Amino acid sequence: MTTVAVTGGSGFIGGHVIAALRRDGHRVVDVGRRPGRGGADEHVHVDLAAGRAGVPRLGDVPLVHCAAEVRDGFERGVLERNLRIMDAALGLTTGRLVHVSSSSVYDLARPSVDARPAEATGRYRWFGTYGEAKYANERQLVEARRESAVILRPHAVYGPGDGTLLPRVLHASRRGVLPLPLRGRAPHALTWVDNLAGAVLAALRTDTAGTHALNVTDGDPVPIGDAFRAVVGRPLRVLHVPMRTARHVAVVTRGRFGISPYSVRQLGLERTYDLTATTELLGWVPEPGTVDRLATLHPPTPEA
Secondary structure (H helix, E strand, O other), X not given: OOEEEEEOOXXXXXXXXXXXXXXXXXXXXXXXXXXXXXXXXXXXXXXXXXXXXXXXXXXOOOEEEOOOOOOOOOOHHHHHHHHHHHHHHHHHOOOOEEEEOOHHHOOOOOOEEEEOHHHOOOOOOOOOHHHHHHHHHHHHHHHHOOOEEEXXXXXXXXXXXXXXXXXXXXXXXOOOEEEEHHHHOOEEOOEEHHHHHHHHHHHHHOOOOEEEEEEEXXXXXXXXXXXXXXXXXXXXXXXXXXXXXXXXXXXXXXXXXXXOHHHHHHHHOOEEEOOHHHHHHHOOOOOOOHHHHHHOOOOOOOOO
């Protein structure tokens, strides 16, 4: 039995990672302010956002780093806190580190069409502090020159217990009409949380040297409008709204209708990602079936 440490275990992704690790026979140490989901074997209480001072040393234990502050819009404090969280995580162990990053590190001003990991350069305008922070965290890990580290970049993670994507979809489509650029036809490669957890397990098993950034998605892109329809579970009319108009409405309404300026950029353009390096390095292949799985997530229709 191998001991693995996990940060961010109280969150949606971290909880599923803990559960997957335990099913795989690992002993899991959950590190953070709150006990994690997924039934970790041990909880180590520490506020990673306070920085490296006071962080316990866990030795050569592999670490899955899921902790991050997530927020739409721009706020320098979010960037600063996420930098401290990553720095503290780097101080936890000397073992292999698997960092759960995000597709938000790519340039949102243009479509991501089978985007390769090297296309994330950071030399472009950010549409929110979250993407900027995730890219800065990746740079921290690269500059730390760990003996072995893997960066995983999922896009739009969904699954049971999701408290971010699913509620936003339901809120945005509650009137049965959803305005989206291109009438929702832009293809998106979403990420089932169990596919992401499977990639984490593969990254822990793979014998790699240096730091590698890899995309993680389901591998079967679907039009984003079809994804919304599957989640809602009822007829949904998707109207075309020019990108500029959609961005303006999101800014004026401050995201009250479930679509923020950041979301408009993410949803209105193609977001697909090349998995070649992921498959070759990790020997991992995602399970397809995005639409069918999304259809299991919508709330049941109330009985008359």
